[in-house]
Amino acid sequence: MHSTDWLQFALYLGLLTLITKPMGLYLMQVLDAEGRTWFDPVLKPFEKLTYKLLGVDPKREQSWLQYTFAMLAFSLVGVVFTYAILRLQDVLPLNPQGLPALSHHLAFNTAVSFTTNTNWQSYGGESTMSYFSQMVGLTFHNFVSAAVGIGIAAALVRGIARSSVKTVGSFWVDLVRVTYYLLLPVCLVFAIFLVSQGMIQNFDGYTKVKTLEGAEQVIAQGPMASQVAIKMLGTNGGGFMNANAAHPFENPTPLSNFIQMLSIFAIGSGLTYYLGRMVKNQAHGWAVWAAMMVLFVGGVLVCAHSEAAGNPIHQQLGIAAEDGNMEGKEVRFGIFNSALFATITTAASCGAVNSMHDSFTAIGGLVPLFMIELGEVVIGGVGAGLYGMLVFVILAVFIAGLMVGRTPEYLGKKIQAKEVKLCMLTLLVLTLSILGFTAWACVSDWGVAGLNNSGPHGLSEMLYAYSSATGNNGSAFAGLTANTPWYNTTLGIAMLIGRFLMIVPIMALAGSLAGKQAVPPSAGTFPVNGATFTVLLIGTVLLIGALNFLPALALGPIVEHFLTTQGRLF
Amino acid sequence: MKAIVSELRPAISATLVLAVVTCGVYPLVVTGISQAAFGDKARGSLITDKDGVVRGSALLGQNFTGAQYFHPRPSAASSGYDAASSGGSNLGPTSQKLNDVIKERIAVYRSANGLAEDVPVPADAVTASGSGLDSHISIKNAELQAVRVAKARGMSVERVKELIAASTRWPDLGILGDAGVNVLKLNLSLDDWK
Secondary structure, eight states, X not given: OXXXXXXXXXXXXXXXXXXXXXXXXXXXXXTSTTOOOTTHHHHHHHHHHHHHHHTOOTTOOXXXXXXXXXXXXXXXXXXXXXXXXXXXXXXXXXOTTOOOOOOHXXXXXXXXXXXXXXOOOSSOHHHHOOHHIIIIIIXXXXXXXXXXXXXXXXXXXXXXHOOSOSEEEOHHHHHHHIIIIIIHHHHHHHHHHHHHTTOOOOOOOOEEEEOTTSOEEEEOOOSOHHHHHHHHXXXXXXXXXXXXXXXXXXXXXXXXXXXXXXXXXXXXXXXHHHHHHHTTOHHHHHHHHHHHHHHHHHHHHHHHHHHHHOOHHHHHHTBOGGGOOOTTOOTTTHHHHHHHHHHHHHHTTOOOOSSOGGGSOHHHHHHHHHHHHTTSTTTTSTTHHHHHHHHHHHHHHHHHHHHHTSOOEEXXXXXXXXXXXXXXXHHHHHHHHHHHHHHHHHTXXXXXXXXXXXXXXXXXXXXXXXXXXXXXXXXXXXXXXXXXXXXXXXXXXXXXXXXXXXHHHHHHHHHHHHHSOOXXXXXXXXXXXXXXXXXXXXXXXXXXXXXXXXXXXXXXXXXXXXXXXXXXXX | OHHHHHTHHHHHHHHHHHHHIIIIIHHHHHHHHHHHXXXXXXXXXXXXXXXXXXXXXXXXXXXXXXXXXXXXXXOOSTTTTOTTSOOOOOOOTTOHHHHHHHHHXXXXXXXXXXXXXXXXXXXXXXXXXXXXXXXXXXXXXXXXXXXXXXXXXXXXXXXXXXXXXXXXXXXXXXXXXXOEEEHHHHHHHXXXXX
């Protein structure tokens, strides 16, 4: 790493640390039905009108089950809404290129993908989607799936913070308030900043140009900035163009790249502060944040080092060794910003890419893959990262309790068999989906037929696809040809499993914790702040991740690394 | 099931209301402000020649093959620099195909620019970018091509290097990103010089 790389990294970590507290304090207001924000004079009347149109009483809180049912009903309507738009694309407006309707399996996959905050894309944006599909069918979910995730996290935190009550908040209030007071105002400013950097925002048809050498070049256009702002802030990640944030329009400058990277982590980082504030133990919020940061910095350093070292096979052919691995990377970002972006986008469940992970070195590509498989708990997706990490927190407390032989407690709540079972359920379901679907694809003709690379890299492509879909990430080892009925359907199911079979046990956990009596801390209570706790939490995350996925990773990227050093090709 | 059905009415209303706000009002406001404040950029930073013909976008690379032009990076976007079909090669580190194509590009690059067999070639000159539309090449790559371009145009190498410097983009704020030379801007400035 060059000295400027270290400076960029330090600047990134410094700014992220600085925004964590203000974001957390703002979230306190947004996630409180009675909270006050600067935007109240403008937005309060619209908020009230919205509740009226929805026919819900904002003062009426819901039990965990009602909250879950509301979320499921809303998600179901959202899937149908987007599926219908994509299937009717050819007759809907804002389609200057006359793009045809999507096939049923691609429309299913895409509707599920955006509803679940995954943004896996079996298609290339500019060659498949009309402006209407992008702006309405997809952007809608970029907003609301982010708001839903934040709402679920808030419901779980309320469950932890409250005692002896039945309710965990109102789904509709969380949805509306997060969208109006947090996502929309930030995106408005963010989108205009992106245009100032060169991002497009128009409804023109594709522009035909005559190049300097006299050839024809067709330039795809569209209302991009408004979609990209929420794509990053809401950790959605679905590219407007096929090349996503590598495309010069979708990420014009290193400055736009830097701010996009910051926006991926902004809300997730603030949520850890929100946790500390809500449970009246700010040191706990910071301890969780610190565990995330240690894993994050480790991932960035391994990935950047491996990409900077480059590919010995290509260096043998005559590529300058000091340039690193530039296949699939943009000159304006260089090695470090590509590795940093790749780690951030997979640590969070964003999935936008500014370089092609499929062409990373074996170890450089292992980092994003492993970040997803750890459960995207390193800051993680908006909301999803926090509730995912809280599962590990409860397991860490449980393990600590076993070690000292006392009933584990978490912030005054006894952790009993029911809570531990719910936590384990979320982890096992995810692992089963990732490994099960990958194994199925490996032994099926349809699975192997989609590969762009052979040998261990082919296994990595499949493993990455199901990890990304189950983890609701959406990035890819993009060589995989996934726009086939089998891949679209199995990946769609994996995304549904990863979203809803995670959320339902989490909500049950929230309900269970909210109903418990708080017990005062005693001498035997394991403190959930400080370095000991942080180390235990990191250990729990790594241990579970490694136990679940090391065997599969050994057959993919790890063996590929050793084959690269020996010059073996496939 | 009944509990879900009773939530369907607010779910449908919420979908419609939030769609109007986030997919109607919001993008139109962004479009209005962007077009007013940064019209050129919002429309794709298009470059027009003196006859009013659009010749490209300042942000997007184009194919160049003639000896009198600087050459961009190899592109995996369709047949090369297809700005309606962006993308990378997605070939992995142990790909035979990638190995073969890099080997060939290195040979072509060395012979076009008169480099000896043992001179290392800049990585960006022989690898495809992620977008397939990378508008930049490294400074090292541009300087290695300067002699060829100067000879083809009958210009001095010093003058070509001045133009390279004028088309170089340095890291934002001095530290963000890597330096690069915008190939389209450079080639445009060469044509103007003539």
